[in-house]
Amino acid sequence: MTTDTLAAILAEPAEIAARRLLGARLLVDGVGGRIVETEAYTPDDPASHAFRGPTPRNAVMFGPVGRVYVYRIYGLHWCLNIVCDTSMPGSAVLIRALEPTDGIDEMRERRGLADVRKLCSGPGRLCQALGVTGDLNGTPVDHPPFQLEPAPPVKVLTGTRIGLTRAAETPWRFGLAGSRFLSSPFR
């Protein structure tokens, strides 16, 4: 099995890109790990920030593929997405969990927590661990401070997305099978 280039993965529809990003290594200033959990969002999806069309907040989602869309959630936390799908503007993949591999001590300091299992197991947690804030909104994910290295295809778990009220039944949450670093179990 060959490994697709990053550009090829991010050109795909959100559901495909979300699956193929599992296993990829994501770093911010050298700190990060393997992506083990993602969710797909499309502009025709009532749960997506893009559903109502472009606004100042979601403008990056409608721009070039491969940039990061970072937004604040519940007034407290940040969430990191990667814009995808060259044929459907407004598509993105939410990065929900990482298996920490690089800069673990720095992540522990930022999180104020020793337990590696909980450093990046959730969208808000991983942004805190990697130092991702709204300042990075719109940055290309293949340019500093970001690095994203694709990996060969992995075995994928599928489930419903987390924390939604609308389109809650759509099975667009994806996990790396067997990972101990998921934000919550798949069923």
Place this chain on the structure above:
DNA sequence: GTTCCGATGTACT
């Protein structure tokens, strides 16, 4: 292990 709830910014009705 589980459930409940407060914190707090921004977009939208």
Place this chain on the structure above:
DNA sequence: GTACATCGGAACG
């Protein structure tokens, strides 16, 4: 005013 792609701590079992 209400909803929200969340988290951590308290209370309980």
